Amino acid sequence: MHVPDGFLDAPTSVATGVVAAGTVALALRGARRELDERTAPLAGLTAAFVFAVQMMNFPVGAGTSGHLIGGALTAVLVGPWTAVLCMTVVLVVQAVLFADGGLTALGTNVTLMGLVAVVLGYGVFRLVVRLLPPTRGGVLAGAAVGAFLSVPAAALAFVGLFAVGGVADVSLGAVAATMGGVHLLIGLGEAAITVAVLGAVLTVRPDLVHGAAHLRRAVELAPRPVVAPASGSTR
Amino acid sequence: MGAGHGGALGAVYVPGSSVVHRLAAHVKLVGVLAFALVVVATPVGAGWAWAAYAGFLALVLGAAAVARLTPRRLVRGLAVEIPFVVFALLMPFVARGPRIEVAGLSLSESGLAAGGGLLAKATLSVLAATVLAATTEARELLRGLERLRLPAVLVQILSFMIRYADVVSGELRRMRVARESRGFRPRHLGALKVLGPAAASLFVRSYERGERVHLAMLSRGYTGRLAGDPAAAVAPAQWAVGLSLPLAAAAVLGAGMLVG
Numbered sequence: 001m002h003v004p005d006g007f008l009d010a011p012t013s014v015a016t017g018v019v020a021a022g023t024v025a026l027a028l029r030g031a032r033r034e035l036d037e038r039t040a041p042l043a044g045l046t047a048a049f050v051f052a053v054q055m056m057n058f059p060v061g062a063g064t065s066g067h068l069i070g071g072a073l074t075a076v077l078v079g080p081w082t083a084v085l086c087m088t089v090v091l092v093v094q095a096v097l098f099a100d101g102g103l104t105a106l107g108t109n110v111t112l113m114g115l116v117a118v119v120l121g122y123g124v125f126r127l128v129v130r131l132l133p134p135t136r137g138g139v140l141a142g143a144a145v146g147a148f149l150s151v152p153a154a155a156l157a158f159v160g161l162f163a164v165g166g167v168a169d170v171s172l173g174a175v176a177a178t179m180g181g182v183h184l185l186i187g188l189g190e191a192a193i194t195v196a197v198l199g200a201v202l203t204v205r206p207d208l209v210h211g212a213a214h215l216r217r218a219v220e221l222a223p224r225p226v227v228a229p230a231s232g233s234t235r
Numbered sequence: 236m237g238a239g240h241g242g243a244l245g246a247v248y249v250p251g252s253s254v255v256h257r258l259a260a261h262v263k264l265v266g267v268l269a270f271a272l273v274v275v276a277t278p279v280g281a282g283w284a285w286a287a288y289a290g291f292l293a294l295v296l297g298a299a300a301v302a303r304l305t306p307r308r309l310v311r312g313l314a315v316e317i318p319f320v321v322f323a324l325l326m327p328f329v330a331r332g333p334r335i336e337v338a339g340l341s342l343s344e345s346g347l348a349a350g351g352g353l354l355a356k357a358t359l360s361v362l363a364a365t366v367l368a369a370t371t372e373a374r375e376l377l378r379g380l381e382r383l384r385l386p387a388v389l390v391q392i393l394s395f396m397i398r399y400a401d402v403v404s405g406e407l408r409r410m411r412v413a414r415e416s417r418g419f420r421p422r423h424l425g426a427l428k429v430l431g432p433a434a435a436s437l438f439v440r441s442y443e444r445g446e447r448v449h450l451a452m453l454s455r456g457y458t459g460r461l462a463g464d465p466a467a468a469v470a471p472a473q474w475a476v477g478l479s480l481p482l483a484a485a486a487v488l489g490a491g492m493l494v495g
Binding site: 002004005006007010013024025028031038039040041042043044045046047048049051052053055056057058059068077078085086088089090092093095096097098099100102103104170171174175178192193195196197198199200201204205208 | 400
């Protein structure tokens with residue numbers, strides 16, 4: 001769910017807008033390191049992928065379906081900075097073209113889904129990957145934990161913003177419990193989808209997965225055994 | 236998170252030649268943003284708040300009428316609000332403060348006001364943004380964002396995303412048609428075994444398309460900047476027309492504050 005206009009008061013919206021602008025500025029520099037001058041086309045196409053895959057409905061049981069949010073998955077696939085840019089671009093398009101998420105709340109949405117979800121998801125991923133042996137299973141486990149935690153983390157960040165600048169008099173404990181509980185469930189779905197997608201990419205094109213770079217082994221270059229030329233050669 | 240976000244980008248714009256269509260994109264962007272700010276700034280608790288909301292609604296519907304948008308298009312734009320409506324409807328039940336009985340339910344007064352206010356504000360802003368999206372081509376919107384000093388690289392990423400979003404979504408749709416014509420029905424979590432690799436191949440295809448696009452750009456002399464025509468100057472009259480919506484809304488707000 002994107003935060004609409006008028007949900008948070010003006011100071012909070014402005015503050016998150018400043019945070020979002022700073023994050024995007026940093027991400028623009030960081031993405032250049034990840035993708036060099038290919039940033040624009042590759043980040044653009046990855047954003048188009050995120051946009052499309054958010055429309056894909058995955059059944060999660062009991063007749064309900066959910067869709068991927070994709071912050072952690074994108075960070076593992078293309079690197080955290082590019083992922084921040086991709087999520088930001090998707091949110092801008094959704095706000096400007098589909099009125100999904102308010103224009104004045106754009107900074108809030110970028111902070112929650114671009115910054116908190118991606119950075120926390122990727123941070124947890126790196127931590128888990130470091131603790132586990134460098135295998136495909138380790139990468140998938142890291143992505144699962146990162147994706148799972150990124151969703152309730154964004155929800156709780158939202159509750160925090162709501163506590164600071166919410167316009168309704170609601171008991172915070174109740175909001176935190178409800179949002180946290182619901183988003184733990186959504187996080188489970190996010191983790192399952194992330195693992196399914198990432199596992200398949202690792203099978204087909206492991207070289208494309210930024211978060212699995214440590215699994216790639218350099219091709220060993222061994223000197224070809226030299227056959228000594230016969231003494232009676234024509235050369 | 237039931238329904239997914241978005242839809243076909245091409246279906247957003249409604250071609251036309253009204254005054255609203257002809258305004259420069261960045262003027263419209265500023266106008267809609269300022270309108271949303273005025274709407275958000277209206278205090279929910281004030282007694283005249285609902286009169287102000289009615290005034291804002293009349294203004295934004297007036298703008299839609301000038302742009303010759305059909306009610307259907309506006310309602311379609313409002314569909315994004317649905318998950319949020321659920322949240323706003325919960326508000327009277329969970330908020331604190333004095334409670335009133337409505338049809339046998341114990342509701343919080345402040346929660347009712349807050350939920351209603353949130354719903355009104357969100358609806359008004361969504362309507363304004365829908366008018367913007369329906370009267371401005373995606374490419375024009377990008378140029379508008381560029382003129383509002385959005386970083387050039389971000390604008391380039393946005394332009395690639397908008398250009399290829401329908402291509403990538405189209406691949407996704409064809410993959411779904413192919414799956415379903417072979418009898419696949421996603422029913423439970425086991426479907427992830429099929430849907431996961433589908434999404435994965437979509438990523439691989441998108442990324443490889445990005446690499447091909449980059450090579451094609453390089454072979455056409457891309458140096459990291461996209462060439463564009465110099466932006467035409469915008470006459471003050473255009474600004475006056477574009478800002479009439481937020482200015483009128485601000486007048487409504489001011490009148491409410493004076494009277495109330």
